[in-house]
Amino acid sequence: MKFGSTFAAAATLVVACAAADVDPIVIKGSKFFYKTNGTEFFIKGIAYQQEYANNGSMTVGTSYIDPLADQAVCARDIPLMTQLQTNTIRVYAVDPTKNHDRCMQMLADAGIYVVADLGEPKNSINRDSPQWNQDIYQRYTAVVDVFSKYTNTLGFFAGNEVTNMANNTEASAFVKAAVRDVKAYILQKKYRPLGVGYATNDDDQRTELARYFNCGDPSASIDFWGYNIYSWCGRSSYRASHYEERTREFSTYNVPAFFAEYGCNVIDGVEGPREFSEVASLYGDEMTKVWSGGIVYMYYQEANNYGLVTVGSDEKATKLPDFTALSRQLASVNPTGVAMSSYSPTNRPQACPKQDNAWSASEKLPPSPNNAVCSCMVQSLNCTANSNINDDDLRTNFDYLCDPNNGDFCSGILANGTKGVYGAYSMCTAEERISWAFNAFFMDQTKNNPKNTDPCNFNGAARKQTPRANGDCRDVVNQAGAAGTGAITAAPAATGVSSGGGAASSSTGAASALTVPGFNAGMVQMAAYVTVAAFIGAAMVLL
Secondary structure (H helix, E strand, O other): OOOOHHHHHHHHHHHHOOOOOOOOEEEEOOEEEEOOOOEEOOEEEEEOOOOOOOOOOOOOOOOOOOOOOOHHHHHHHHHHHHHOOOOEEEEOOOOOOOOOHHHHHHHHHOOOEEEEEOOEOOEOOOOOOOOOOHHHHHHHHHHHHHHOOOOOEEEEEEEEOOOOOHHHOOHHHHHHHHHHHHHHHHHHOOOOOOEEEEEEEOOOOHHHHHHHOOOOOHHHOOOEEEEEEOOOOOOOOOOOOOHHHHHHHHHHOOOOEEEEEEOOOEEOOEEOOOOOOHHHHHOOHHHHOOEEEEEEOOOEOOOOOOOOEEEOOOOOEEEOHHHHHHHHHHHOOOOOOOEHHHOOOOOOOOOOOOOEOOEOOOOOOOOOOOHHHHHHHHHOOOEEEOOOOOHHHHHHHHHHHOOHHHOOOOHHHOEEOOOOEEOOOOOOOHHHHHHHHHHHHHHHHHHHOOOOOOOOOOOOOEEEOOOOOOOHHHHHHHHHOOOOOOOOOOOOOOOOOOOOOOOOEOOOOOOOOEEOOOEEOOEEOOOOOOOOOOOOOOOEEEO
């Protein structure tokens, strides 16, 4: 993307005047603070991503524009952000293969921090067929690797609105497993402490969601909570908008909570320019005792009509009426908060929600992906997938082999986030999982159907091999058992993936919601995992 000399000069000026790293933000109890002077930090944020929506459902398009990889765009937009007193932006998808140094330095020089979502359209946890496997884990940790070095990285979201109805609450077990493993990865890599949170929408499951992600082992619970809320429309009020009710509900939360998106654009039933009258309440005395500010949705004007600026064909940004209204409202507030030295947190973690018709996610989480375990499994097989197996073959064979009407060939790779039952190899890649199913079919046919003279073919998608698992690998395979459902209590360390111990697990609960292998957009939509215990947790997370 090319801009005129004005933007090029601005980029040069900003980089030439680069200041020292910004003061990291720390978490103590339910509040953010500047690390050095202990002043409470309130988010005055903007959602900053063009042409992208990631709300936990399947996205038709898989491309996205990384907003922090083009220094000319950053040089154009950051001065406008500073006019809005912006100190935080939220980005929904970044490309870890690109360089972000210039944009992150420009943001740091402007005193702006970044909250980054870890997923991207084709590689994130999907509510309709949730999974937590090696592919998603490697995507999430790649983003952490890139952004951990910037002192103006405030933290990460492991999911955005993944659960949004009673019939998909099971997906939250997979997101919470992601929270656990990303937190463990940050510790394992000895990065500076960085918070990992979740962003939820304002639906009927809001209470159960807030409790679920905050309960239980602190190594798996969120470090902060984002709330996407659009209930204050037009000239509403603290009470009529339900802000008062939400504030009361979160008054006992023990980690920071903030509005991860806000800014209703419907006034008297019609889309129109926003007044942002909620700003006075959000940063007023009643709410700042509980909330740490918020992020306005959103910077770019698009079809949904939420923009603060519009970008023309000449790549110039023009302020919209929403920009002026927001600027006026933010200029009128000055939250003060408390000093970190005099703040003594008293809130405690929430109790986990009980499983019922409104909440199905088990407290037993999917296990950490472990590529060493998966490699051992593949080495032990007599029949495996060909290295050139394509998406169509994966889809067709998963559909057939994992249909219970055709036999029991997928027990070791299935997941049930409601019962908390996870096969030992279900966190493996699509190719590794289909290899397990191929082999189960091969072994069944070899024993029970001698008329099938070529049970490891699958129209050329599979091939025979000589099993070669030995030593530690043999132990792993023996623990998992012939069905792949046994508990792996001792496993080799993963390579390139966090080494959570593997164990098939189960728990009783509400009606089952079984995740079985399906296929979509080049990714097998299924997951299953093993239980891992990690003891992390601290009274303060230094970001």
